Amino acid sequence: MADTLTITDNRTGKQYDIPIKDGAIRATDLKQIKNGTEDTGLITYDPAFMSTASCRSRITFIDGDKGILEYRGYPIEQLAEHSTYLETAYLILFGELPTDAQLKEWTKQIMLHTMLHENIKKLMEGFQYDAHPMGVFLSTVGAFSTFYPDAKQIFDEQSRKKQIHRLIAKVPTIAAYAFRHSIGRPYVYPDNDLSFAGNFLNMLFKMTELKYQVNPVLERALEILFILHADHEQNCSTSAMRGIGSSHVDPYSAMAGAAAALYGPLHGGANEAVLRMLNEIGSVQNIPGFIKRVKAGEGRLMGFGHRVYKSYDPRAKIIKRTADQVFAVTGRNPLLDIALELERIALEDEYFVSRKLYPNVDFYSGLIYQAMGFPVTMFPVLFAIPRTSGWIAQWEEMLLDPEQKIARPRQLYIGAKRREYVALEKRS
Numbered sequence: 001m002a003d004t005l006t007i008t009d010n011r012t013g014k015q016y017d018i019p020i021k022d023g024a025i026r027a028t029d030l031k032q033i034k035n036g037t038e039d040t041g042l043i044t045y046d047p048a049f050m051s052t053a054s055c056r057s058r059i060t061f062i063d064g065d066k067g068i069l070e071y072r073g074y075p076i077e078q079l080a081e082h083s084t085y086l087e088t089a090y091l092i093l094f095g096e097l098p099t100d101a102q103l104k105e106w107t108k109q110i111m112l113h114t115m116l117h118e119n120i121k122k123l124m125e126g127f128q129y130d131a132h133p134m135g136v137f138l139s140t141v142g143a144f145s146t147f148y149p150d151a152k153q154i155f156d157e158q159s160r161k162k163q164i165h166r167l168i169a170k171v172p173t174i175a176a177y178a179f180r181h182s183i184g185r186p187y188v189y190p191d192n193d194l195s196f197a198g199n200f201l202n203m204l205f206k207m208t209e210l211k212y213q214v215n216p217v218l219e220r221a222l223e224i225l226f227i228l229h230a231d232h233e234q235n236c237s238t239s240a241m242r243g244i245g246s247s248h249v250d251p252y253s254a255m256a257g258a259a260a261a262l263y264g265p266l267h268g269g270a271n272e273a274v275l276r277m278l279n280e281i282g283s284v285q286n287i288p289g290f291i292k293r294v295k296a297g298e299g300r301l302m303g304f305g306h307r308v309y310k311s312y313d314p315r316a317k318i319i320k321r322t323a324d325q326v327f328a329v330t331g332r333n334p335l336l337d338i339a340l341e342l343e344r345i346a347l348e349d350e351y352f353v354s355r356k357l358y359p360n361v362d363f364y365s366g367l368i369y370q371a372m373g374f375p376v377t378m379f380p381v382l383f384a385i386p387r388t389s390g391w392i393a394q395w396e397e398m399l400l401d402p403e404q405k406i407a408r409p410r411q412l413y414i415g416a417k418r419r420e421y422v423a424l425e426k427r428s
């Protein structure tokens, strides 16, 4: 017998058998539950989508209680150990690891599209010298839709593929230009002889030398960080990408919205907030006082807690290891001692233990980025570069899913009942 949920409506005495599939009931199956002919049917109320699946997806699997993260079935630990960002992006987008020939062709296509239109450069020059690079990033991604009107052909597979190549290839260039703009240095054109991460470092940090020498430890660390951030199923920015994309707008416009969602301090801005917090704490002696304030509800321990992970975020473990390798090259980040001590205390403290608050991906990533020479304002941009592959994979999956329609949640109206307009002079 198929799994069902039997609901008795006490208002009418009627019983309903609602099918359960893949551990879920369809909210629309509740519509048949009506209290009288005027009733349009029962709906569910779920602010912040705490308990509502909005899609079927084959891309990323997370078991938050067990601390498991897999892309297309491959554990994140194995990908971080053996893969590169471009290979992982291919996996996320196309569902399988590429063959040697496929990887070469994919890499060639991506590296072919790393340059930006010169007018994009002019557009970026229009920003204030102190513009936040994430604001520059999301505006520039949105502006792309005007440069590539062919991107409107969202149901043309070849056109979609082209936008995928462009987006993955160009986001590091936009990010690097935004960074160079913020420090008043000339933009560096891509060097396609280098790897994806190596070229990014080149566009960020090259000075007058003819050929930028990539440090292999930093290059690998960046690849790992990119792999870890490539996708994370239906998070805030991905839901934004799917939600905006469901109106059938072009992927650049949808991705500008996704990047805007990532900008927020509760999402991609969290590692920036972690560093600010560590700087504010200032020294290990101040930690007990800080923890006390957090427990009293006067602020949060940034980089701790996650909507899905109720155990140690698997990405945080990998990042912690990577941090040691990076610090061996760059020198130890002095804020690391504060972070380690905060983590030690929080993992023993009843407040954090009972709420299952563990370090998330952002707790250590900011320390690495800072040691590599990035200002904190670049952190969300560094997140957006690899997340581009996840966003567009999820966008394409949404477009090709025959069950999807324009996203349009319901509401429970609790405002004023109908009333008559009052002329201005009669209002008290």
Ligand code: ACO
Pocket: 265, 266, 267, 268, 270, 294, 299, 300, 301, 302, 303, 304, 305, 306, 307, 308, 355, 357, 360, 361, 362
């Ligand atoms: N510090 C202190 N207390 C916390 C924290 C924290 N970082 N996170 C959650 N709590 C407490 C809440 O106050 C609440 O306590 P209560 O039950 O006594 O009211 C309880 O834990 C549950 O918290 P919620 O806010 O309901 O959890 P939610 O799943 O909505 O929030 C979130 C998840 C937003 C990530 C939250 O843990 C947070 O704000 N963390 C800090 C910001 C952060 O690191 N964000 C990065 C997330 S990872 C990413 O986006 C890549």
